Amino acid sequence: MKLxxxxxxxxxxxLRGMNRENVVQMEMHxxxxxxTLRNRTHIxxxxxxxxxxxxxxxxxRTKTAVKDLKISNDSNWQRQHWRSLDAAYRRWxxxxxxxxxxxxxxxxxxxxxxxxxxxxxxxxxxVYKIDVGIIPNSTYEKELAPTETDCRAQCDTGVPEFxxxxxxxxxxxxxxxxxxxxxxxxxxxxxMGPACSSYL
Numbered sequence: 001m002k003l004x005x006x007x008x009x010x011x012x013x014x015l016r017g018m019n020r021e022n023v024v025q026m027e028m029h030x031x032x033x034x035x036t037l038r039n040r041t042h043i044x045x046x047x048x049x050x051x052x053x054x055x056x057x058x059x060x061r062t063k064t065a066v067k068d069l070k071i072s073n074d075s076n077w078q079r080q081h082w083r084s085l086d087a088a089y090r091r092w093x094x095x096x097x098x099x100x101x102x103x104x105x106x107x108x109x110x111x112x113x114x115x116x117x118x119x120x121x122x123x124x125x126x127v128y129k130i131d132v133g134i135i136p137n138s139t140y141e142k143e144l145a146p147t148e149t150d151c152r153a154q155c156d157t158g159v160p161e162f163x164x165x166x167x168x169x170x171x172x173x174x175x176x177x178x179x180x181x182x183x184x185x186x187x188x189x190x191x192m193g194p195a196c197s198s199y200l
Contacts, residue, residue: 098127
């Protein structure tokens with residue numbers, strides 16, 4: 001069984017790892033790692049790659065398990081992220097096609113990062129037509145059994161640098177830039193719409 005770290009609107013490599021699996025595990029007990037894909041995602045804006053970062057609370061300066069990590073809702077980060085998504089993708093018809101379904105994630109206030117990430121991931125899995133069961137792990141294990149696959153390191157980077165060999169697809173600003181791999185799974189959805197499922 002594969003074990004994944006929680007991630008905010010993760011890149012395609014993450015979803016590809018879940019594709020064709022019956023069940024995967026989600027890490028809930030690791031200590032939160034700063035500057036990783038656990039609370040950030042990347043989109044292609046008119047000015048190039050843009051990081052969308054969910055602010056989190058670091059209470060008492062102690063290490064916090066991911067399942068207990070709270071979002072800092074003092075800054076209106078949801079509105080900022082939605083405006084960034086709108087500015088980057090509104091030219092593409094598929095953003096408007098999905099906007100009504102996606103907007104509630106940026107309107108409802110979430111307390112925990114894990115819950116927000118899980119809700120967005122569930123939506124993405126539905127759009128990509130990936131039928132996989134996700135179960136939380138019961139305890140933290142640094143080393144996994146030989147029968148398990150550790151996919152947590154996919155989220156350890158804070159920039160979209162992995163999977164540079166990713167197959168290209170049309171991107172909104174591809175007339176300005178060469179193909180940019182490693183972006184949020186949002187990017188393929190808004191550029192290709194329902195055809196995103198066949199890409200994987």
